[in-house]
Amino acid sequence: MAGPTRPRVAVHKFSSCDGCQLAFLNLGEALLTLNELVEIRHFVEAGNYDPDAPVDIAFVEGSISTPEEAERIEAVRANSRWLVTIGACATAGGLQALRNLNDSNDTWRGAIYARPEYIDTLDHAEPVGQHVEVDLALWGCPIDQRQLVATIRDLLFGVTPAFPEERVCLECKRRHAVCIMVTQQKPCMGPVTQTGCGALCPRFGRDCYACFGPAENAATDALAAIFRRFGLDPRQIAHRFLFINNQAEPFTTAGKAILPMGLYRSDE
Amino acid sequence: MSEDRPIRIHVPAITRVEGEGALHLEIDGGQITRLTLEIFEPPRFFEKFLEGRTPQEVIDIVARICGICPVAYQVTAVQAIEKAFGIQPTPWSETMRRVLYCGEWIQSHALHIHMLAAPDFLGFDTALQMGQKHPEILRRGLHLQRIGNRLICLGGARSVHPIGLRPGGFFRIPDRADIATLIDELETVLPQAEELVEWAASLPLPATAQRFLCVALQEPHRYAIHRGEIVTSTGLRLTSDDYENHFREHQVPHSTALWSLLDGQPYLVGPLARINLGFDTLPEATRRLAADAGIHFPSQNPYHGIIARALEIHFALVEALTLLRTLPRAEQCDEAFTPIATTATACSEAPRGLLWHRYAFHEDGSVGEARIVPPTSQNQARIEQDLREALQQYGLERDADELRRRAETVIRNYDPCISCATHFIRMEIDRG
Numbered sequence: 001m002a003g004p005t006r007p008r009v010a011v012h013k014f015s016s017c018d019g020c021q022l023a024f025l026n027l028g029e030a031l032l033t034l035n036e037l038v039e040i041r042h043f044v045e046a047g048n049y050d051p052d053a054p055v056d057i058a059f060v061e062g063s064i065s066t067p068e069e070a071e072r073i074e075a076v077r078a079n080s081r082w083l084v085t086i087g088a089c090a091t092a093g094g095l096q097a098l099r100n101l102n103d104s105n106d107t108w109r110g111a112i113y114a115r116p117e118y119i120d121t122l123d124h125a126e127p128v129g130q131h132v133e134v135d136l137a138l139w140g141c142p143i144d145q146r147q148l149v150a151t152i153r154d155l156l157f158g159v160t161p162a163f164p165e166e167r168v169c170l171e172c173k174r175r176h177a178v179c180i181m182v183t184q185q186k187p188c189m190g191p192v193t194q195t196g197c198g199a200l201c202p203r204f205g206r207d208c209y210a211c212f213g214p215a216e217n218a219a220t221d222a223l224a225a226i227f228r229r230f231g232l233d234p235r236q237i238a239h240r241f242l243f244i245n246n247q248a249e250p251f252t253t254a255g256k257a258i259l260p261m262g263l264y265r266s267d268e
Numbered sequence: 269m270s271e272d273r274p275i276r277i278h279v280p281a282i283t284r285v286e287g288e289g290a291l292h293l294e295i296d297g298g299q300i301t302r303l304t305l306e307i308f309e310p311p312r313f314f315e316k317f318l319e320g321r322t323p324q325e326v327i328d329i330v331a332r333i334c335g336i337c338p339v340a341y342q343v344t345a346v347q348a349i350e351k352a353f354g355i356q357p358t359p360w361s362e363t364m365r366r367v368l369y370c371g372e373w374i375q376s377h378a379l380h381i382h383m384l385a386a387p388d389f390l391g392f393d394t395a396l397q398m399g400q401k402h403p404e405i406l407r408r409g410l411h412l413q414r415i416g417n418r419l420i421c422l423g424g425a426r427s428v429h430p431i432g433l434r435p436g437g438f439f440r441i442p443d444r445a446d447i448a449t450l451i452d453e454l455e456t457v458l459p460q461a462e463e464l465v466e467w468a469a470s471l472p473l474p475a476t477a478q479r480f481l482c483v484a485l486q487e488p489h490r491y492a493i494h495r496g497e498i499v500t501s502t503g504l505r506l507t508s509d510d511y512e513n514h515f516r517e518h519q520v521p522h523s524t525a526l527w528s529l530l531d532g533q534p535y536l537v538g539p540l541a542r543i544n545l546g547f548d549t550l551p552e553a554t555r556r557l558a559a560d561a562g563i564h565f566p567s568q569n570p571y572h573g574i575i576a577r578a579l580e581i582h583f584a585l586v587e588a589l590t591l592l593r594t595l596p597r598a599e600q601c602d603e604a605f606t607p608i609a610t611t612a613t614a615c616s617e618a619p620r621g622l623l624w625h626r627y628a629f630h631e632d633g634s635v636g637e638a639r640i641v642p643p644t645s646q647n648q649a650r651i652e653q654d655l656r657e658a659l660q661q662y663g664l665e666r667d668a669d670e671l672r673r674r675a676e677t678v679i680r681n682y683d684p685c686i687s688c689a690t691h692f693i694r695m696e697i698d699r700g
Contacts (some may be wrong), residue, residue, distance in 0.1 A: 019332070022428055028411075047396075201425075243328075
């Protein structure tokens with residue numbers, strides 16, 4: 001056991017699928033090492049409950065989608081030296097933020113629940129950064145374990161973690177993956193999506209669907225034009241941008257420009 | 269302690285479950301006067317934003333309902349899509365899906381047994397704490413979890429939200445060398461699963477017998493995972509299309525998850541229900557392990573859920589090994605298919621139990637309407653029923669802390685997946 005000066009860590013969950021927290025629980029032996037290097041103060045799924053403990057690093061999973069969550073994230077911020085968002089939901093609102101596009105909250109709640117008045121949700125599912133200051137954001141749906149471990153290591157050494165925001169295309173080239181857009185005309189989002197996953201989808205023979213969020217200088221209009229040439233209709237193109245990271249710019253703007261009336265009409 | 273003494277317990281979150289729920293308990297004059305399992309996880313409206321999406325997008329979206337059992341959601345959805353459009357996956361694709369599903373059972377069960385449930389029975393607050401005293405137990409859990417994740421990666425590239433599945437099959441056929449390596453690893457890890465069963469059966473589990481109904485899928489000659497007929501301990505045999513005629517979901521004021529009942533009755537889904545109904549279809553080696561451990565199935569002791577889970581890990585390892593050793597020729601049907609306007613249902617056995625999907629498709633193949641019933645909302649009524657009986661048997665005169673611990677143990681035993689059903693466990697005991 002290390003001494004009492006170990007950095008304190010918390011893992012907080014908001015609206016999410018729990019998949020990014022699994023990056024911790026799936027660490028294997030490294031989880032035991034991590035437990036020696038840091039003191040895990042709060043991590044509900046792992047059994048540690050102390051939500052108000054002051055910590056050095058707070059990892060936050062999930063988007064802010066209820067009034068209770070909006071209050072809770074303020075407290076997390078106040079108690080944490082560094083706040084790191086983990087995954088698409090915390091970083092950009094995630095898939096569930098699709099309801100923001102047409103202000104569908106009330107309609108959708110009414111369609112699923114017979115007594116919608118019991119369900120207290122905010123109109124929008126929002127990224128953490130819209131509520132409090134975020135020190136570092138990890139993208140991905142889910143996040144990549146190597147990025148998580150690198151982040152913790154860097155922070156322990158007092159180094160600011162830095163991840164390339166370059167495109168998936170560069171990763172494909174490094175790994176000698178054949179371009180599925182050029183060779184198979186698949187509507188790959190790789191040219192506007194940041195690396196981090198290791199170019200999993202193209203290497204598996206399918207088009208990237210942008211789960212790691214926008215790359216730097218993402219040329220969304222140029223890509224949309226190529227998709228049109230491939231024969232995709234406007235709705236199909238909008239779907240490519242308005243998916244897991246639908247609230248991340250420039251994806252939101254690109255998607256809305258193609259389908260100004262929105263993906264979901266309120267009469268649907 | 270006097271039965272009239274008012275006691276209130278407030279636990280803001282039950283730990284070691286996937287998601288967020290609350291329990292409200294009132295005891296008056298030595299009787300439980302109110303007991304509600306409250307689920308507060310914010311809803312994310314998946315059924316609604318599936319509307320308008322293409323079949324492939326459906327497969328990628330439903331994974332995000334749950335980070336712990338994405339394969340279950342994807343396989344169920346892809347089967348509904350294939351049924352709708354008359355796509356016939358090749359024997360190879362069918363087999364690979366079953367392999368991935370075995371991987372998901374292994375990782376999810378190993379996580380639950382070691383990280384979530386075991387600390388209750390050995391007297392620890394967390395798995396990492398337990399690991400200080402019993403490092404070998406925690407290590408075994410981490411190894412099993414890893415091999416499960418590796419199986420998912422074989423056809424899915426990553427274990428959380430895999431990317432490999434498409435209507436008709438997979439995007440990529442794995443390399444032979446990778447399969448050979450995995451076969452070796454599976455063989456190495458098998459003895460750990462045997463030990464796990466023995467160990468689980470030796471845990472100090474409370475002795476009890478409760479009356480409850482079981483529901484699980486069944487196939488004639490093998491233990492059902494990714495498909496099968498819905499069978500109930502009341503004697504029903506149903507196709508997935510019949511599901512809605514017998515199972516009804518309704519909303520209760522204290523939960524964001526919809527509750528499900530079988531002809532008006534609470535029922536159990538998950539490992540214990542599966543083994544109770546399908547013990548005979550387990551491989552002989554797994555059945556022998558159960559017999560050696562001295563546990564007889566069907567069992568009406570809910571705590572035998574952890575043993576059922578351990579047995580299913582063993583089964584899934586044996587099954588994955590057999591499937592990978594005898595893989596059919598790696599051939600797949602085309603990526604292209606012709607959609608029609610229709611409705612289709614499908615179900616499978618997620619790690620936590622029966623998972624049912626229904627989609628209405630437009631003629632361009634996009635979703636018109638979706639309905640998904642996850643296992644945890646089906647178990648919710650049964651959990652409340654169990655809590656009521658378990659706490660009464662345990663003794664309502666016990667102090668609040670003991671009651672709270674027991675209640676949490678009961679709830680965790682079901683491995684509730686709160687992200688699937690939406691969830692937060694808060695417990696208040698009012699003794700009037």
